[in-house]
Amino acid sequence: MIKLAAGAESVESFTQWQQSVIERRKAAGLSPNPVHETRMMPKRGPEIINGGSMYWVIKHKICLRQRIIEIERVEIEGAPKFCLIHFDPELVPVHVKVKRPFQGWRYLKSSDAPPDISQAARSLGDTPLHLALALKEAGVW
Template sequence: MPLHLTKIAFGAKSFSELERRIAGRGAIALTTRNRPTRHEECIGGSLYWIINHAIVARSPIIGFEKTQDGRWDIVLEGKLIRVHQQAKRAHQGWRYLTEDKAPRDVAEGEDIGDALPGKLAMKLERLGLV
């Protein structure tokens, strides 16, 4: 079972904005100072994108490559797969996400309706209402 990563989609205000940023690109390289300790487990997993305090999509992880300046690139497929929105606090860098905690993909033609904003969903979840 692969391990996943989560990351803030910095500057993206919506799923469609992130989709426009990624659309039509081949592989995407996200540069990080340190390679994840469990990087081998992440290959075949996905990087889950967080927008407005909610996980909204994922991009499959192809691998990890060292850059010339000593940093690391997290290499992703250039596609964005929409997932059922799940509240997630903002954080810096990346964090691990296990398969059992990862939101499921939105099926082809499935209507997900209007999603609650991430902060509101977290508050309702804390109160046991969602």
């Protein structure tokens, strides 16, 4: 799946937002896994849970992916039904790929998904994630 990281100005701001979600969930006694709330229940849920990821678009670029671990249908009396997509807390940098604007989330073909940036490249000199992505985008790595 692919989704715009609405409101995120950078990989760092998105990472900070995710961390705040994790902290709020822990404080509420919930699992530490970040979640995303959406109205639409993915029809391909079982396929997505079995190794699927959400690819996050930040400022018109696919920058990160996050493994989807659960899709939960939520029904509260007197409220519209909605869905919670639960993620693994790990954000995995991917090779930056430009993406045109779109609304909501979309299915992403495996062939269109950018590959992960290798662990070796990510850990090179403990380079901050935003700098590693910028270097990759510039063709330096």
